Amino acid sequence: MENKKLLLDIQDLSIQYDTEGGTVHAVEHLNLTLEHGENLGFVGETGAGKTTTALGIMGLIPNPPGIIADGKIFFEGEDLLKKSERQMRDIRGGKIAMIFQDPMTSLNPVMTVDKQIAEMVLLHNDVSEQQALERAVEMLEMVGIKKERAHDFPHQFSGGMKQRVVIAIALACNPILLIADEPTTALDVTIQAQVLELMHELRRKINTSLIMITHDLGIVAEMCDKVAIMYAGRVVEYASTEALYNRPAHPYTEGLFNSIPDIDRDEEELKVIQGLLPDPTNLPSGCSFHPRCPYAIDSCSSDMPPMVEIEAGHFVACPVRFEHWKNAADGNGGVKR
Amino acid sequence: MLKYIVKRIFSLIPVLLGVAFIVFTLLYLTPGDPARIVLGEQATEEALAEFREKEGLNDPFLVQFGNYVWKAVTKGDIGRSYMTRRSVANEIMSAFPSTLKLALSCVIAAVLLGIPIGILSAIRQNTLFDNITRFLAIVGLSMPVFWQGVLLILLFSVKLRWFPASGFDTWATLVLPTLTLACNPLAVITRMTRSSMLEVVRQDYIRTARAKGQTEQIVIWRHALGNALIPIVTVIGLQFGSLLAGAVLTESIFSIPGVGRLMVDAIKMRDYPVVQGGVLFIAVAFSFVNLMVDLLYAWIDPRIRAQYR
Numbered sequence: 200m201e202n203k204k205l206l207l208d209i210q211d212l213s214i215q216y217d218t219e220g221g222t223v224h225a226v227e228h229l230n231l232t233l234e235h236g237e238n239l240g241f242v243g244e245t246g247a248g249k250t251t252t253a254l255g256i257m258g259l260i261p262n263p264p265g266i267i268a269d270g271k272i273f274f275e276g277e278d279l280l281k282k283s284e285r286q287m288r289d290i291r292g293g294k295i296a297m298i299f300q301d302p303m304t305s306l307n308p309v310m311t312v313d314k315q316i317a318e319m320v321l322l323h324n325d326v327s328e329q330q331a332l333e334r335a336v337e338m339l340e341m342v343g344i345k346k347e348r349a350h351d352f353p354h355q356f357s358g359g360m361k362q363r364v365v366i367a368i369a370l371a372c373n374p375i376l377l378i379a380d381e382p383t384t385a386l387d388v389t390i391q392a393q394v395l396e397l398m399h400e401l402r403r404k405i406n407t408s409l410i411m412i413t414h415d416l417g418i419v420a421e422m423c424d425k426v427a428i429m430y431a432g433r434v435v436e437y438a439s440t441e442a443l444y445n446r447p448a449h450p451y452t453e454g455l456f457n458s459i460p461d462i463d464r465d466e467e468e469l470k471v472i473q474g475l476l477p478d479p480t481n482l483p484s485g486c487s488f489h490p491r492c493p494y495a496i497d498s499c500s501s502d503m504p505p506m507v508e509i510e511a512g513h514f515v516a517c518p519v520r521f522e523h524w525k526n527a528a529d530g531n532g533g534v535k536r
Numbered sequence: 537m538l539k540y541i542v543k544r545i546f547s548l549i550p551v552l553l554g555v556a557f558i559v560f561t562l563l564y565l566t567p568g569d570p571a572r573i574v575l576g577e578q579a580t581e582e583a584l585a586e587f588r589e590k591e592g593l594n595d596p597f598l599v600q601f602g603n604y605v606w607k608a609v610t611k612g613d614i615g616r617s618y619m620t621r622r623s624v625a626n627e628i629m630s631a632f633p634s635t636l637k638l639a640l641s642c643v644i645a646a647v648l649l650g651i652p653i654g655i656l657s658a659i660r661q662n663t664l665f666d667n668i669t670r671f672l673a674i675v676g677l678s679m680p681v682f683w684q685g686v687l688l689i690l691l692f693s694v695k696l697r698w699f700p701a702s703g704f705d706t707w708a709t710l711v712l713p714t715l716t717l718a719c720n721p722l723a724v725i726t727r728m729t730r731s732s733m734l735e736v737v738r739q740d741y742i743r744t745a746r747a748k749g750q751t752e753q754i755v756i757w758r759h760a761l762g763n764a765l766i767p768i769v770t771v772i773g774l775q776f777g778s779l780l781a782g783a784v785l786t787e788s789i790f791s792i793p794g795v796g797r798l799m800v801d802a803i804k805m806r807d808y809p810v811v812q813g814g815v816l817f818i819a820v821a822f823s824f825v826n827l828m829v830d831l832l833y834a835w836i837d838p839r840i841r842a843q844y845r
Contacts, residue, residue, distance in 0.1 A: 259746055292749035299747075304740040309762050309837055319748045352838040368748070 205273070206376060206408050207233040207256070212270030214251050214260060221480035225251040227432035227487075229270070230506065233376070233425075238402075238409045240419030240440065242455070243429035246476050249412045250300075252429075253378045256410075257297055258287040274376070293323035296374035300381040302362035306353040312364045313339065313349035316371050323372040338367040342397060359390035366398060373405045380412045395422065416455065420444060428452045431477055431487040437506070438513035448515040448524060450492045486517070494519045537834070540844040544830070548823050553605070555819040556812070560601050563808045573806050574618040604812075614816065615809030617802075624813035627798060632817075634704050635794035638786070639779035641714045646721035647772060651761075654729025654768075659756060661734060669726065676723030685716040685789040702791040713790045717783050721775035728771045732764040739763070765836045773829035780821040 214226040226248040233239050241249050254260050256272055258279060272279040274295065279287065299305045307315060316335035320326065326334070336346045342363040344356075353361055362382060369377060379398065383391035399422060402409055411422055419426055419440060426443045428436040428451065436449040447453050454472035474491035477483055483490055489499035496519055504516045509524050571587040572579070579587075588594050592603055607613040614624045657669040692712060693701035699711045736742065737760050745759040746752075784796035795814065802810035834841040 257747055259743065288749040288751065290749070291747055297747045299740055299744060301740055305744045307741040307745065307759055307763070308839060310759075311838075318745075318750065322749050354839045354842070365744070368744070 204234065205232050206235045206237070206275065207231070207410075208271075208273040209252075209256070210271045210273070212252070212255060212272060213268040214248070214255050215266055215268050216264045217266070218264055218480070223479045224432050224482055225265075225479060226255065227482070229429075229432070229434055231427055231434060231437070233408055233410065235375075236406060236408055237425060238411065238423040240423035240426040241410055241412045241429060242414060242416060242419055242426060244414060244476050246479065247429040248432040249429055250380055253297060253380055253410065253412060256378065257291055257295060258282070258284075259291075289323070292319050292374070293372050294374055295376045295378065296369035296372070298362075298365055298369045298377065298379040298382045301385045302358055302365050303385060305365050306361055308353055311350045311352055312344075312356070315364070316368050319368050319371045334371065335367075338371050339364070341370075341401065342367045358386055359394060362386060362390075362394050363397065366394070366401070370401055370405060370407070374407055376410065377402065377407045378410045378412070381414070382411075383415075383418070384413075398422075416444075416459065428455070431479065431482060433487065433516065434506075435488065435517070436513075436515045438515075442510065442513045446510075446513070448509055448513070448520050449488075449517050450494050450520060451488050454491075494523075537841075537844060540834075541827070541831070544827050548820075551823060552816065552819060556605060556608075556816055557601065559812050559815045560604060561597075563812060564597055564600070566806075568806050570618060570806070570808060614813040617810050618807045619802075619805055619810075624809045627810055628795065628813055628817050631793055631795045631798040634792050635780060635783075635787075635796065637704075637710065638713055638717065638783065638792060638794060639776060641710055642718040642721060642779055643772065643776045645714055645718045646725050646775065650722045650725030651729050651768065654726040655733055655756060655761065657726065657730045658733035658737065666730075669730070673723040673727050676719040677727075679719060681716055681720075681783070681785045682789060684719065685712070685786060688712050688715055689789070704790070704792045704794075709790075713783075713786050713792060716789070717779070717786045721772075721779070724771050724775060725768065728768050729764070732767045733760060736760045736764040762836070766833060769829055769832050769836065773825050773832075777822040777825040780825065781818040 209229060209231040212226055212229040212231075213224070216223040216225055229248070229252060231239075231252075241252070243249050251260070251265070254265075255267055256274070256279065260267060267280060270280070274290070279290070282290070306312065310318075313332055313335040316338050317328065317331035320331040320334045321328065324331070324334075332349075336349050339349055340346055344360060344363055344367075348355075353364070356364065362385075366382070369379075382398065383394050386394060395418060398409075401407075409422070411418065413419060423440050426436075426438060426440050427434045428443070428449060430451050436443065436447070436452045438448075443452065444456075447456055451472070457470050458472060460469055472491055473493075477487055477490070483500070485498070485500045485502050486492070486495075486504045489495040492499065494517075499519065502518075504518050506514045506516045507518070507521050508514050509521055515521060569584075570591070570593060571584045575583055575587060592600055595603070604615070607615075612625060616623055617627055620627065653669055657666045660666050689701045689712065692698045700706075700709050701712065703709045733756075737756075741763075742755060742760055745755045750759070781795070783794070784800055786792070787794045787796040788800065795817070799811065799814045801807075802814060834844050
């Protein structure tokens with residue numbers, strides 16, 4: 200069922216890559232919703248399927264080897280997977296824009312930056328080339344790059360500046376939804392803060408919804424209203440940032456929080472989640488996390504855990520923790536971590 | 537940029553001096569008496585001595601070389617053919633248009649076919665089209681020119697009578713030599729385009745272009761090809777350079793009066809000045825093509841342009 204109020208409603212999305220080593224189940228029965236103007240943090244380890252989900256929304260899954268095996272992606276009430284390539288081209292960049300992970304390689308090295316921004320403007324607006332170039336300069340100034348540098352090529356900019364250009368391209372057509380795929384991973388820590396600040400500010404200015412893909416829980420806390428935790432192609436926990444940070448329910452989420460080193464304590468070793476992300480061509484039966492889970496019981500290896508709402512707007516895919524939660528809630532009216 | 541061009545032209549001087557010196561030395565050391573060759577078996581000893589004196593053949597080696605270079609630089613005179621007694625520069629210049637015409641038609645054909653086929657092959661990697669293209673490219677690379685030329689003459693001139701087998705005056709005469717000679721550059725350009733495009737279409741900026749909502753055609757032809765051109769232009773330059781040096785076999789098979797044939801004839805007749813001038817000319821042509829390629833690099837890639845300043 201589609202919900203008209205939702206900006207984005209992903210239902211039961213499965214994306215696979217057919218490789219020589221077998222079928223990679225990159226995204227498995229993923230459900231996710233996003234309201235207008237909302238910021239969603241999309242968190243998970245490398246290889247959890249975050250980028251694949253984003254590319255799925257953009258209609259940019261490389262095919263072959265990738266195919267969207269199942270599911271629906273409703274955007275403004277319309278299923279993107281039913282759109283023609285032509286219709287998708289209008290949506291890409293115009294309504295949904297994406298910022299990619301590595302600014303060093305995301306810009307065309309043989310085109311001046313103003314032309315790269317203008318290209319986006321020309322594709323989605325009925326303007327002359329001259330007007331598009333003017334808009335490009337405007338965008339550059341908006342992200343803090345002087346207009347004298349508009350005719351420069353990407354190699355003449357630093358990494359942080361390039362990411363600013365990438366952001367300028369993404370926001371040039373005032374997209375309704377912005378997907379940022381680890382936009383600061385490739386940058387210095389000091390530059391990271393600047394870029395995040397810039398994105399935050401611009402997002403407010405043009406009132407864009409945001410999906411922030413990251414594995415940095417700190418960034419999520421700063422930028423996002425809601426968080427989806429992804430593990431081996433599935434969303435395992437989905438809640439408001441406040442609920443998730445104060446009352447994480449899924450064992451994997453708990454593990455992620457525990458693995459953040461505490462600066463005040465003198466720790467000998469970093470805490471880690473035991474084991475590795477499972478082989479995506481051969482996912483464990485039942486809950487994919489059960490081999491690494493300290494709370495696992497027998498049924499975890501056979502039954503696929505459903506998403507359960509444990510409090511308003513807080514979903515988790517772990518019956519074991521859900522039981523625990525219920526008991527704790529019955530006992531003292533609250534939950535202790 | 538102009539400074540760079542001037543610098544490059546000046547850097548040609550040592551190259552040309554080196555080439556001239558090596559060729560001059562080799563021919564000096566080759567057995568055989570030029571005077572005898574020019575004047576024939578019946579010439580008298582006096583005539584021979586007079587010829588040697590007049591041509592400076594009695595001078596020490598370095599003096600001869602010095603004179604040669606001096607005349608070349610001051611008067612553009614690189615000697616006279618022993619056979620025809622015409623100036624070598626004239627001989628080469630009258631042979632060069634044929635070679636240039638053939639080289640240009642080959643390169644144009646190879647580029648116009650090779651780049652699109654290479655691109656298609658890359659974006660349909662591992663399909664039937666790609667496999668056939670790769671197979672044909674290997675055939676094109678490995679087929680000997682003399683054999684292929686003869687086959688083409690047999691089919692198109694003798695059997696079908698579509699194109700003339702020899703001569704070099706009308707456009708029709710250009711067809712068979714081009715077919716013969718363009719196969720190799722075509723195969724090389726196709727393969728290079730394919731591999732270069734395969735490398736580029738994987739890059740993040742191609743994904744960025746798609747994420748803008750750009751059409752696949754512009755993504756491939758502007759964003760991808762624009763970045764894949766450097767290695768392609770390199771092989772085009774190399775192919776064009778060697779075509780300018782004269783296609784000895786093809787020119788012989790189709791009786792084309794080009795530089796390649798001129799050189800082979802000169803070597804057979806021990807016409808030293810022509811051989812020498814010919815080699816020098818080829819060196820100039822090659823260097824010129826290389827310079828053009830380097831300038832094209834700068835035009836294609838702003839990162840290289842920045843280094844040229």
